[in-house]
Amino acid sequence: MSITIENLSKQFGDHKALDDINLEVNSGELLALLGPSGCGKTTLLRIIGGMEVANSGRLLFHGEDVEQRDARERNVGFVFQHYALFRHMTVFENVAFGIRVKPRKQRPSEAEIKRRVHELLNLVQLDWLHDRYPAQLSGGQRQRIALARALAVEPKILLLDEPFGALDARVRKELRRWLRRLHDELHITSVFVTHDQEEALEVADRVVVMNKGRIEQAGTPDEVYAAPSTPFVYQFIGNVNLFHSRDHAPWSEQHGDAVAYVRPHDIDIGATPQDGNALPVEVKLVRAIGSVVRVEVAVDASSEFIEIELSRERFDAAPLASGDKVFIRPRQFRVFESGEQHELSAA
């Protein structure tokens, strides 16, 4: 089921949480809402789920206006950041809840409920925990039970609010892959909120980058990483070096007061200036981090460090040491007028 959002705005007092949002979520797609905290991504998710009401704009599921429908009538599965499992119920009863609260006529028999709950628990690979209470589970297990519970009502749309936010790094990575596989099996239209760019790029079919209640860019993980459309996206996703036109005129071309954005791995290092665009720098620091070598260089003592990433092979072909005088030139960069530049708020 597709989701269409048109001119959606939401205000909390004086704070504009969402400002004229337009978004289309395709049927069966796994979409990530990515942005720093306070950018409005969770508010947008809660509006889709029916837990908040927008001040203006339209929300359609499969072309049908759902604003007047409250949360229980939207057939949306919601997975909360802190799981929100019912603490007084066993895992089994948690998953069965959505089936048990159905009107008597639609409620299946006890045997059927049992079969379906065990099927769901098997899907999340936790059937052996069916008689435990939430307090007795680990964070990763709770999250999977929360997912099974949301799936029990056979939702057409699945919404996940920072699904892995409260878990430690290793479990997070594992669950990420698991969620991706699960989505490929079930094909439910899913939207998840995250502030972790790696998570969004790894798991989602499409990433929507948000900032200050607006959508900065929507695209495939590759698009938002390789071709950011705004300075904010450039800075929020991956590392980037900034070159002001005042200091590095040739790189930012002629646009007056402008800034060139260059990714660390898009910079070449050479012993000689091959053309007028090359910048003479001094190597300040060389660090090998796993498969890449990170080199920090500076134009002169007072300027900021420029970060460059080289693959091991390239580094080994032309080794560097701190103190070396070299020339750098960008292979790829993007120029934004200073007026367009957005501030990068803390994530």
Place this chain on the structure above:
Amino acid sequence: MMSGHSIQRRISTRESNSVTLLLIGVALAYLVLFLGLPLFAVFYEAFSKGWALYWASLQEPDAWSAIKLTLIVAAIAVPANLVFGIAAAWAIAKFEFKGKSLLITLIDLPFAVSPVVSGLVYVLLFGAQGWFGPWLQAHDIKLIFAVPGIVLTTVFVTFPFVARELIPLMQAQGKEEEEAAVSLGASGWQAFWRVTLPNIKWGLLYGVILCNARAMGEFGAVSVVSGHIRGMTNTMPLHVEILYNEYNFVAAFAVASLLALLALVTLLVKSLVEWQAKRSGEPLQHGA
């Protein structure tokens, strides 16, 4: 070095035997003197002239009527404040609205003012010379110096118990579980009965026990509005005072022993509730 360290630790966390004994002794003496002895005295005086007289003083019509009135008052006040307490705690803990802090202050008001003042307020409002006095008289409704007045003041005085117990508990639990329930298709009532209520049941029971104890034991406020009409508007605490002032010590202590017994039963039930709550893994305060 190591041994020096461990000796220091012992010194800082342990006292010598004599100090330990002294501290425990002081605490026990305090307990016996201010709690144990009075309780013992109540039962000792009540039974001082024998079991038969004790029994007779409880069966005396005025005493029996006081017992009945106390039970009636509690039977009205406790359910009323149960419903109110849940509603208030639910609103305060789960929703944001203007005037919330004012509401919290108002709930605390009965704790803050002297019970005598609480009683007096009702006399000023509904008494013969009060604001609504003439209107009530014209319609032949009697509140003050009658049972309805006693119920009203008791409700007022026991107002905060349930709400106060539930607000921090419900605030700690947040509203995510209710939101989850609704997103799973539950109606508001289903979310309340299946999620909210089970989550607060121990805290609620605890609040009800305290509320009941106070409803039965309230003296000051009830004393102002009751008029002390024997066999009509006397509750147990008031009846104890009247009997005592008449030097009828056995009867006074006999009725008092019932109140003391109530306190003991309350404590017992409270311990049972706490024990049960702990055993079921659901703490009274703060959710998992």
